[in-house]
Amino acid sequence: MLRHDSTNLVSHDPLLTVPSSVLEQLDKGDLQNLLAIGKTRQYPKGGYIFSAGDSSDSVYVLQSGQIKVFQITAEGRHVILWFCFCGEVFGLAEAVYGGGRVLSAQACEDCTVLCVPRKEFNAYTETHGRAALVMMRVLACRARVLGDMLVNLVNDDVNTRITKLILRLSACYGIRTGNEVHLNIRMTHQEIADMVGSSRQTVTKILGQLQCNGLLSIRNHRIRIHGPELMSE
Numbered sequence: 477m478l479r480h481d482s483t484n485l486v487s488h489d490p491l492l493t494v495p496s497s498v499l500e501q502l503d504k505g506d507l508q509n510l511l512a513i514g515k516t517r518q519y520p521k522g523g524y525i526f527s528a529g530d531s532s533d534s535v536y537v538l539q540s541g542q543i544k545v546f547q548i549t550a551e552g553r554h555v556i557l558w559f560c561f562c563g564e565v566f567g568l569a570e571a572v573y574g575g576g577r578v579l580s581a582q583a584c585e586d587c588t589v590l591c592v593p594r595k596e597f598n599a600y601t602e603t604h605g606r607a608a609l610v611m612m613r614v615l616a617c618r619a620r621v622l623g624d625m626l627v628n629l630v631n632d633d634v635n636t637r638i639t640k641l642i643l644r645l646s647a648c649y650g651i652r653t654g655n656e657v658h659l660n661i662r663m664t665h666q667e668i669a670d671m672v673g674s675s676r677q678t679v680t681k682i683l684g685q686l687q688c689n690g691l692l693s694i695r696n697h698r699i700r701i702h703g704p705e706l707m708s709e
Contacts, residue, residue, distance in 0.1 A: 497563025498537060498610055506607040510537070513600060514590040525567070525581040525589060532570030532577055535597045538562055541587030542662065546670065547579050556670040557625075558618060559584070559661065561649065565614055571597055584662065629673050637672040638682050642692070646701060657701040664697055 499507060516539065519525055525536060525543065543560040557579065560566045566581055571594055592600070601608040621644075628637050642659070650657040669679045686692050693700045 498565045498614060499563040501610045502607055506604050509604065510592065510600060510607065511590065513596040514592040517589050517591050519583040519587045519589060521583055521585045523583045525583065526577050527580045528577050530577045532567065532574055533594055534567060534591045535565065535571050535594060536567045537565050537590040537592070539588040539590055542584040543581050543587060544584055544667065545579050545581050554670045556667055557622060565611065568611060568615060634672060634674045634678055635682055638668065638679060641668065641672055642699060659699040662697040
C-alpha cells in the first residue's frame with residue numbers, strides 16, 4: 477500500500493492551489509468595468525458554450541454552475557482538462573489572436589455565463605493592469621496543472637492518479653470540517669475517468685475500495701474525505 481499525504485501531494489507548487497475565482501480577485505472598479513462590457517447568457521445542463529472548431533469571438537466568466545473543458549481524441553474519447561466553477565474565466569487561449577477553438581466547453585448543470593466579446597476584452601486588459609495580471613495567473617495555473625497531469629499519466633498508476641486528482645481538487649475547492657474535507661463538486665465516475673485517462677469501470681472499482689477502507693464517502697456525486705490521508709494500492 478502506498479501512503480499519500482495530501483500536503484505533500486498538492487502544496488509543493490502554489491500555482492496548483494492558486495485562488496480560482498477571477499471575480500473575487502478583481503477590485504470593485506475592475507469588476508464593474510468587466511461586467512459592463514459583457515452580456516449574461518443562460519446555458520442548460522448539457523449545453524455547449526463553445527465547441528472545437530468554433531470561432532473564438534468571446535471570453536467567458538462563469539457566474540453560476542459548473543463547466544467542463546475538454547478535447548475529443550481522434551477515436552472519439554473525451555479528455556477533460558479542467559472544470560470551471562463560479563467566478564472562473566475560460567475561453568482565454570484564443571483571446572489574443574483569434575482563430576478556431578481547439579477545446580470544447582459544456583455545462584455540467586444549468587449555468588449563467590458572462591460573455592465578453594474578444595475585442596472588448598483585449599481592450600479591457602490593456603487598460604486594467606491588475607485585471608490583466610489576474611488573467612495571466614489563470615493561464616499560468618492551468619498550464620502548470622496540465623503539466624502536472626501529464627507527468628502523472630507517465631509516472632503514476634491509475635490508483636495514484638485518482639488519489640492525486642481528488643486531493644488537488646480538495647485543496648482548491650474543499651471545505652474543511654474538523655478532520656474531514658467536503659469536496660462540494662459534482663463529478664461522475666465517467667468524468668473522473670476522463671480526467672485520469674482510465675475507464676469508468678476502473679474508477680468505480682478504486683473509489684469503492686477507498687470507501688470500503690473508510691477513507692472517503694460519496695453522496696450525490698460529491699466526495700467527502702475522512703481524515704488527512706488517502707491510501708491506494
